[in-house]
Amino acid sequence: MEHPALDLSQDAARLTAQLVDFPSVSGEEKELADAVERALRALPHLTVERDGDAIVARTDLGRAERVVLAGHLDTVPIADNVPSRLDAEGRLWGCGSSDMKSGVAVQLRIAATVPAPNRDLTFVFYDHEEVAAELNGLKRLVEHHPEWLAADFAVLLEGTRGKVEGGCQGTLRVRVETTGKRAHSARGWLGENAIHKAAPILERLAGYTPRQVDIDGLRYREGLNAVRVEGGHAGNVIPDHCAVTVNYRFAPDLSVEQALAHVREVFEGFEVVPTDSAAGALPGLSHPAAADFVAAVGGEVAPKFGWTDVARFSALGVPAVNYGPGDPQLAHTREEHVEVAAVLLAEERLRGWLTA
């Protein structure tokens, strides 16, 4: 199917509809990436780079600050919900309407209509967000071209229903292990029960008081939880091994290393084996660009508890938030839609922030 060129002169809601009608399931983003690249190259105030199906376009006005507006081009598989449809209540329906072609439309509108922003802008459009992390286009950009992503602050336009969600918590998983000595359970005194030895591990978890940390006015609630426990061989054998898998969700004022040090401290005297981890992301709301952003977009600011791609910016030293018109509850559903008013509002708020 031939798609017409993207028309960036439409408002963000209409542009969302055009983007929804331009299918781009993960792995099949090329055609849309081509169209985005063409549309951006037509804008003389932008320098455009490409890596695979990720596009990075930048102003270079020598402003004191640079901010990133980022979004992914791909969607989950279509579920009989393309082409888009606008209903009488002002809702635009279709695959990707909330997650996150409405956000991409806002990015493109700002790119097209704010040629002289008060901060230098970097627009990032990337592929493969909805699939395995190792394919993630933003991850690839971080690895291939970290310099393209350099900035003072980043906004990821993933759906937040218009709230600002700051940073994200980190996550660390470890196995806390005990060892014992096998024996027949009829002669238990000849063995050492590794499950019994795990009692203090569970006691410490049960008695643990998670931190609540205020960062840039956001309250992050940590958590230290057993997510699995395993031990035992047979109904008549004293077990010689027990492992408790513990997940530490930590506020973004800690690095992974600090988080691990804390967990080792909690489980002092036990073997602690880290299995996987991901750093958190600082909201960076105390940065002038971010504070100004929050003031401009208004509304509620909340901490993000789950892990999101904003952490990839944080890892580069760029504080980042999620802010987008979509509704995360509708993402990946057959009933995916977005409020037209929310899309227009996000466009207006961002323009206000970047032109004040």
Next chain:
Amino acid sequence: MEHPALDLSQDAARLTAQLVDFPSVSGEEKELADAVERALRALPHLTVERDGDAIVARTDLGRAERVVLAGHLDTVPIADNVPSRLDAEGRLWGCGSSDMKSGVAVQLRIAATVPAPNRDLTFVFYDHEEVAAELNGLKRLVEHHPEWLAADFAVLLEGTRGKVEGGCQGTLRVRVETTGKRAHSARGWLGENAIHKAAPILERLAGYTPRQVDIDGLRYREGLNAVRVEGGHAGNVIPDHCAVTVNYRFAPDLSVEQALAHVREVFEGFEVVPTDSAAGALPGLSHPAAADFVAAVGGEVAPKFGWTDVARFSALGVPAVNYGPGDPQLAHTREEHVEVAAVLLAEERLRGWLTA
């Protein structure tokens, strides 16, 4: 292969050799059971009963006491160790030599040579001991003909290397469970961690002091042990269920019901689900017949910790011990053998006890 009739005029060691040369792997006991039945029916002082391949032969002399001498006819599969072989050091080699055709030979010798014992005698020979418990011939006799097994005391001639092993401990398995509420581990405070709730279960196990109980001069050491612990769904989910499987090995002064009541007391406040159990067996060594037996056979008396068929007698109210010439360490091995001297000694000791 035609087997000659069993010659009960031989000593117990030679008779053991003849029995080893008469294969009777579990399920194929019929031919040997037929031979045993024929040999016993030839003895006018005995009344002989049969159920499947189990034979029960009894004196009926109106003695003040009745004792059982019991043994199983079957063996594990032959491992290139039939026919039997006598070596220069006085060891008889072959499948079943220790487990327990030497014991059966002693039974048959007593049956043949003690026509007027000082106690009435019940000889029990049974099938299917080496396979799944539901096939066990003694279990079947208990169900079909408990009256055939009525007695004041029972000796099971399983190999104990000539020691008396008294009674056996009971065993009870329960699942001690906790429930919670699932939640994403990034928002742990929305859930209730069932693994953390299991902390007191492991604490109580770790802090538990097992009883040591003296019964009839034997010291039984109990044990209360976690043999399995399971909980958890995924690395990012607060688990809503955790189960600790606990095995209680209890001294035979407790019934299964009392053992369960004790375990429920230990884990008060938790759900306790019994999964399987087997009653223990009292050694009954304070019974005059038993005391006399121990005095007559001499040697060390030890408690039996694992569960054995003696518990089936105990369940009928018949105290029972293990006493036999075989070596349990050699049972089920390719190198199975028995000391000829031990077989002759067991024969002599039992005859002494029953004719004094």
